[in-house]
Amino acid sequence: MNVVIIDYGLGNVASLSSAIKEVKNCNLIVSNSEQDIFQADKLILPGVGSFDQAMANLRSLDLVRIITSAAESIPILGICLGMQILCSSSTEGSLTKGLDLVAGEFNKFVSTEYTIPHIGFNQVDVSNPSILFEDISDNPDFYFVHSYRLHSAENILSHRTQYIDSFISAFESKYIFGTQFHPELSQTNGSKLLQNFLDYDA
C-alpha cells in the first residue's frame, strides 16, 4: 500500500509519519510530486500554520490542480489546517479560497470568556455510520489546536465538537475526509482513526 503525506512546506510530519508507521505496514512517503500522488492508495494532507500561506504554497507547487484531480479517485485525509484547505474558504488573513472539495467556510472563534486558540483534548460527538470512528468509544477525546472552525458543510457526513459553540470537528465522504484535531497526537483514539482511514476500501 502506498501512502503519501503531501509535502507543501507546512506541518510537522515527524509525529504523523511515526503514528502511521505504527498502525500500518505500508510504503509511506512525504512528497509533492504528481507521479507519487497519483500512484498513492491513500493521501494525507497535513498542516500547521495559516490558511492563506497554505494556499499560496499549494499554488506555487501546482498542487491545487493535482490534489483536486487525485481526490476524485484516491481517498484523502486532511488534518487540522489540511482539513480547512479542503473546504471552500477561510477568513484567516483575508478571505481566501480553498480547494473547495467540501462546501463550507472557516471563521475565527469569537469569545471574551474562553481562551482562543482552542487547545487540548476535547470530545467528538460522532454521527453514524462512520468510517473514521469505527470501533472507537462513544464521545472520544482527540487533541485540538486551532483558532478557526467550520460551522456547516454541505453534502458531507460531519461530526461535531463543543467549544464556545458547536463546530464541525471531522467530516467524511467516499473520498474526502477531514479532522480538525490531530489524530497523530491523540493517543490510541488517534491511532485507531488513522488505521480506520488506511484500512478503508473505497
Place this chain on the structure above:
Amino acid sequence: MLRKRLIFVLIYSEGFFCQSRNFRLQKVGKVDWIIDNYKFSEVSKYIDELIILDASPTKDIARFCDDVQIIIENIHIPKCFGGGISSLGGVSKLFAAGADKISINSLAFDDPRACKEIISQYGSQSIVASIDYKSEDGHEIVYKSNGTIATGIELSQHVNFLNEIGFGEILLNSMDRDGTGFGYDLDKIISISNLSTVPIIALGGAGNKNHFHAGLLIENVGAVATANLFNFMEDALGISRDYLLEEKINLAKW
C-alpha cells in the same frame, strides 16, 4: 468538553536526565536509563503531554535534540521542548526535532521582541512561557537562567507581561516546592490562574496523586505537571490518572 491535562516533565542537563530539588540537579541517568525505567510508549498512555526542559549550564541544542528524539519515538501525544532558547533559529531546531510546542523562559526578559516574532511565526498555541519563582520576604520573585538569577520582578507583574506578549500558556514552577513532594503552592496557583488570560500549568511539589487532584480542582488551572523522576516510576502515573478519573476530574479518556 475541553479537558484538563496531566503532564510529565523531564529535566535534562548535559546528557543526563535529572531529579531537581529546589533547582539543585542530581544527575540520574542517560537516555538508556530513562528508556529502561520509564517505558514511554506505556507511560505516555497515562499523560496528556510530555515536556522536556534542557537545564544544561552550557547548551548544546544538537545533542539535546538527538537525546530527546530517542525518547519521543512512538509516543503520540503533544511534546513541548524548552530550555536556553535564545533565537528563532533555536526554536526551529526544536520543532524539527519533533516538538509540537516550545517553552521559553529567560528570553522573555532578555528579548521580548524576539518572543513576539517567534509567537507570530509559530502561533501562540505553540509557545509556552515558563516561570520559575521563589518566595522572599512575603513577595514572589521571578528568576531566570535555570533559577540562578533573581530578576527582582514580582510574579504577578511578570504574568501580566507574558500575557501582553501573547504566550499561549504559562508553566508556573515554584522553586521552593520543586522536588519536595510536599504538594503544589496552591494559594499562588489560585491567584495566578485567576489573573492570567491563558491556561496555567502548575509545576513544583507534586509527590502523589492527591496533589494532582488538589491542583486540578482549581477552576482556572489547565494542567498539573510533575518532574519528579522517583515518585512516579512504574505504574504510579497510571494509578494517578485512574484515581483522578474516578474522582470525576475532567481528563481525556482513550
